[in-house]
Amino acid sequence: KAGVTQTPRYLIKTRGQQVTLSCSPISGHRSVSWYQQTPGQGLQFLFEYFSETQRNKGNFPGRFSGRQFSNSRSEMNVSTLELGDSALYLCASSDPSGRDTQYFGPGTRLTVL
Amino acid sequence: DQQVKQNSPSLSVQEGRISILNCDYTNSMFDYFLWYKKYPAEGPTFLISISSIKDKNEDGRFTVFLNKSAKHLSLHIVPSQPGDSAVYFCAASRGMDSNYQLIWGAGTKLIIKP
Numbered sequence: 001k002a003g004v005t006q007t008p009r010y011l012i013k014t015r016g017q018q019v020t021l022s023c024s025p026i027s028g029h030r031s032v033s034w035y036q037q038t039p040g041q042g043l044q045f046l047f048e049y050f051s052e053t054q055r056n057k058g059n060f061p062g063r064f065s066g067r068q069f070s071n072s073r074s075e076m077n078v079s080t081l082e083l084g085d086s087a088l089y090l091c092a093s094s095d096p097s098g099r100d101t102q103y104f105g106p107g108t109r110l111t112v113l
Numbered sequence: 114d115q116q117v118k119q120n121s122p123s124l125s126v127q128e129g130r131i132s133i134l135n136c137d138y139t140n141s142m143f144d145y146f147l148w149y150k151k152y153p154a155e156g157p158t159f160l161i162s163i164s165s166i167k168d169k170n171e172d173g174r175f176t177v178f179l180n181k182s183a184k185h186l187s188l189h190i191v192p193s194q195p196g197d198s199a200v201y202f203c204a205a206s207r208g209m210d211s212n213y214q215l216i217w218g219a220g221t222k223l224i225i226k227p
Contacts, residue, residue, distance in 0.1 A: 004156070035217075040122070042202065042219035043157075055211055090156050099213060100145050100206050104156025 002027065004105035006091050012111045018079040021108045025072050025093030031055070032074040033102060034066060037088040046089075049074050078110075086112045116140050117205050119218035127226050132190040134221050136203030139184065143205035143216075148177060148188045151200045151220070160201075161188070190223075198225045 005024045013019050025032050033056075034046040045058035049068035068074045072093075078085055088109050092102035118137045126132045134148075144165045149157035163170040163177045163186070170177050176189045190197055203218040 033215075040219055042117075042119075043204075043217040045215065045217075048213075056213060092156070100147055100162065100204075100215065101159050102157075102215075104158065106154065106156050 004091060004093050004103050006089075006105035006108050008108060009106065010109045010111075012113065013081050014113050015081055015083060017081050018077065019081060019110060021076045021078075021089055021091075021110075023074045023076070023091030023093075023105060025074070025091075026095075026103055029093035029095050029103070030072050031094045031096075031099060032068055032072065033092045033094070034074070034076050035090045035092065036060075037090055037107070038086075043090065046076065081112045083112050086110060115219075116143075117203055117216045117218040119201075119203055119221045121221050122219070123222040123224065125224045125226060126193050128195060129192045132188075132193045132197065132223055132225070134188040134190075134201050134203075134223065136186045136188075136218055137184060138186075138205050138216075140205070140207065140216075141181075141184065142207045145206045146177070146179060146186050147204045147206070148175075149202045149204065151202065157202055193223075193225045195225050195227060198223060 007022045031050045033048040035043040048056040052068045063079045066076045088107045090107045092104045094102045147162040148160040150160045151157040161175045179186045200220045200222050202220045206215045
């Protein structure tokens with residue numbers, strides 16, 4: 001099976017712009033979670049989508065949003081970018097039998113200037 | 114409030130020796146614990162897990178120990194190999210459906226010296 005793919009891998013934006021990141025889960029996985037990773041902060045949970053519905057949400061401002069399509073692909077959007085949004089954004093998928101075991105994509109490295 | 118803590122940002126171990134990575138948690142409601150490994154430019158990959166009803170789980174060179182009374186878990190790697198050099202994340206989960214939480218530690222960078 002193909003792994004989790006994320007596009008783009010690298011992105012440079014300026015403050016105030018918006019950005020959309022894409023994630024394709026492993027075939028058959030219906031749950032997609034998004035995380036933000038910054039140095040020393042570990043993985044901060046953004047949100048989880050399951051069957052096109054947001055099932056869980058972390059403590060991030062409303063500028064961070066997401067959606068999931070009927071084929072389980074997911075997108076994450078960040079509006080009005082701030083310098084502090086510079087981070088590695090990771091997407092992970094899991095199958096219905098094991099929500100704890102997540103399969104991660106390589107991430108999108110976002111730099112905000 | 115960090116519910117899952119990895120207090121050592123980095124750890125250096127000689128090849129062939131034992132590597133011990135530690136993780137502490139504050140919420141006694143966590144019922145499942147996991148370790149993930151991350152290489153640069155890649156996403157984390159699942160390594161090993163343990164249920165809160167057990168105190169030890171072993172998989173080849175990797176063993177996870179859980180001490181519920183101390184709210185502490187550790188990952189032992191024996192013997193350590195150069196390919197084990199990576200960042201290791203500890204994670205803990207609880208709840209179901211919309212109450213489900215998977216909380217991650219900040220990670221420990223393991224360096225295996227030849």
